[in-house]
Amino acid sequence: MGEPGKTQHVLIVEDEDNIAIALDYLMGREGYAHERIATGRGALEKIRETRPDLVLLDVMLPEVSGYEICQKVRADAALADVRILMMTARGSAMERRKGLALGADGFIAKPFELGELRAELRRILDEASA
Template sequence: MVGTDRKHRVLIIEDEDNIAIALDYLMSREGYDHQRIATGAGALDCIRADHPDIVLLDIMLPEVSGYEICQAMRADIDLADVKILMMTARGSVMERRKGLALGADGFIAKPFELKELRDEVRRLLTPGTGGT
């Protein structure tokens, strides 16, 4: 929780169970309310319904890619305040540029250190630092 009376809400969109377990552990430890979906299908409906503070978004997802989800989120004015942290095992400069160009607020390459991810989530959720 960062300076508010309510917990930040995090949506994890990740299809790899081992990574999702690590993310679940970290989000629980940090005190965030969170949930996970394992496919890109239905992700936008879930985001619109729950309106999380941040989405941890894998790029390579079954059915709908993280890039497509990011682009659709940024085209929806009602989701303009939702932060997007893209995650990928293909952490090339081109992948990063594409994600940021589509409107992602941050980008992290897998495998990542839990501290690195925690710090990036905190940065995005903290007012005045690229966050809310």
């Protein structure tokens, strides 16, 4: 993770197309390699398969919640170096505490400012490579 010259890989787990399109655009502009999965069900398998540097994880997903996915990633020692930034439209303090307690590296409320998201991505990825 964080090797010089290595493009950082972000997996977007987001079911809303319009948000995913905006995230896709931002990731491309920031120079991250990225891909998207739209449901919670296949997310864990995709994380294990691709070992992304960071998972941008929506809380409210069809089939399996972002909280469950976060918890399963944190329970898998092979995925210890995968960073997780959770995002939710229900950005209450309680939601944030729950996400961080389950092992998320960051938590951002939707709708978010692109500058705020960019700063959080950099913070988490910089910490991972330090």
